[in-house]
Amino acid sequence: MDHKLDDLISEAIQKATTERGHINVLIAGRSGVGKSTLINSVFQSKIAETGQGRPVTQNTREISKEGIPLTIFDTRGLEMKDFSSTIEELEKIISQRCTDKDTNKHIHVAWLCIQEDGRRVEDAEINLHNMLAKHVPLITVITKARSDGGFKNDVWGLLPESRNVMRVRAIEEEFDEGFKLPPMGLNELIEITSEVIPEGKRRALAASQKANLKYKKDQAHKVVAGAATASAAAGASPIPMSDVAILAPVQIGMIAGITSVFGMELSKGTLSTLVSSAIGVTGVSFVGRAIVSNILKLFPGIGSVAGGAISAATASALTVALGEAYISVLANFFSENPDGTPDADYIAKKLKEKMKGA
Numbered sequence: 233m234d235h236k237l238d239d240l241i242s243e244a245i246q247k248a249t250t251e252r253g254h255i256n257v258l259i260a261g262r263s264g265v266g267k268s269t270l271i272n273s274v275f276q277s278k279i280a281e282t283g284q285g286r287p288v289t290q291n292t293r294e295i296s297k298e299g300i301p302l303t304i305f306d307t308r309g310l311e312m313k314d315f316s317s318t319i320e321e322l323e324k325i326i327s328q329r330c331t332d333k334d335t336n337k338h339i340h341v342a343w344l345c346i347q348e349d350g351r352r353v354e355d356a357e358i359n360l361h362n363m364l365a366k367h368v369p370l371i372t373v374i375t376k377a378r379s380d381g382g383f384k385n386d387v388w389g390l391l392p393e394s395r396n397v398m399r400v401r402a403i404e405e406e407f408d409e410g411f412k413l414p415p416m417g418l419n420e421l422i423e424i425t426s427e428v429i430p431e432g433k434r435r436a437l438a439a440s441q442k443a444n445l446k447y448k449k450d451q452a453h454k455v456v457a458g459a460a461t462a463s464a465a466a467g468a469s470p471i472p473m474s475d476v477a478i479l480a481p482v483q484i485g486m487i488a489g490i491t492s493v494f495g496m497e498l499s500k501g502t503l504s505t506l507v508s509s510a511i512g513v514t515g516v517s518f519v520g521r522a523i524v525s526n527i528l529k530l531f532p533g534i535g536s537v538a539g540g541a542i543s544a545a546t547a548s549a550l551t552v553a554l555g556e557a558y559i560s561v562l563a564n565f566f567s568e569n570p571d572g573t574p575d576a577d578y579i580a581k582k583l584k585e586k587m588k589g590a
């Protein structure tokens with residue numbers, strides 16, 4: 233049961249990309265409340281700075297960036313006298329998208345931003361909240377949070393269809409005396425957003441955002457759990473050494489899945505480098521019994537191959553060990569470089585070190 237590594241990698245990329253999907257987030261609020269700042273603090277690659285985006289209505293722009301499974305709909309115009317036409321135009325777009333057969337077209341969540349300093353909720357915001365809540369899960373975000381003074385409660389009262397009202401500070405706040413307040417609420421905004429979107433969009437959210445590293449790890453652990461189950465199933469009757477290639481698609485798929493959840497580029501080059509260092513097969517070779525013996529060498533603690541076969545438990549333990557090692561390497565990298573792009577060779581080297589030390 234030999235597979236060509238190249239084909240396995242292509243299949244894994246395709247599957248991981250499909251499973252990750254695409255998430256659409258609508259962000260609305262008056263001009264200057266901090267929408268762009270919030271977007272840049274939460275999502276990868278300063279996405280809000282990548283030009284003006286494509287206008288979809290007079291006051292709504294669509295922003296996306298190659299390689300990030302996210303589209304942002306940035307809506308303004310609430311301060312205008314004829315805001316009701318802004319809301320009508322927007323409703324057309326939203327209801328059109330939300331009835332599309334392709335769920336990657338739907339708007340999955342809306343963040344309505346209101347500035348804490350203003351201490352006011354305008355009619356335009358109430359109307360927009362009514363309209364949005366009819367079509368999508370709505371989270372109201374109180375921006376530039378400094379001191380609540382009961383404002384959050386007032387907002388809940390006026391915008392009761394909100395799934396949640398959250399206070400957020402997107403950037404560090406510096407006062408005259410040098411006193412500083414760190415950003416806050418961004419982790420929670422991701423957690424709450426995750427709860428209101430369809431489960432199938434969580435990987436896209438994990439991949440697109442950089443504010444909550446734990447969330448990336450949590451989603452990656454789900455990928456590992458799935459691969460562990462698949463490995464155990466593959467090993468339900470002991471896998472003879474000659475058939476251990478059964479595990480290769482599962483493990484390569486897992487590596488692709490974790491890579492995509494962390495928001496890294498899913499290219500053949502990256503994945504080949506990772507796979508060759510993680511499971512010891514190189515680009516031109518066929519995947520065969522090399523894989524398990526390589527992994528067993530890398531994880532001496534995991535037990536030896538009794539009677540020339542590995543059990544379901546060993547198969548799944550190998551897969552978990554590999555997945556956890558990879559998650560920990562990526563998590564270490566991103567905790568030090570939240571905006572960075574890890575180099576495949578660097579990650580491969582760290583992964584090898586990690587597995588040797590496991």
Ligand SMILES: Nc1nc2c(ncn2[C@@H]2O[C@H](COP(=O)(O)OP(=O)(O)OP(=O)(O)O)[C@@H](O)[C@H]2O)c(=O)[nH]1
Binds near residue numbers: 401
């Ligand atoms: N202190 C503080 N300032 C913030 C925060 N968020 C945004 N700002 C500032 O508020 C100003 C407006 O922010 P933007 O992000 O441009 O606001 P916007 O909602 O995108 O504005 P428009 O694009 O005009 O609709 C900028 O000077 C930001 O630096 C925050 O959390 N704390």
Ligand SMILES: [Mg+2]
Binds near residue numbers: 267268269
């Ligand atoms: Mg803006």
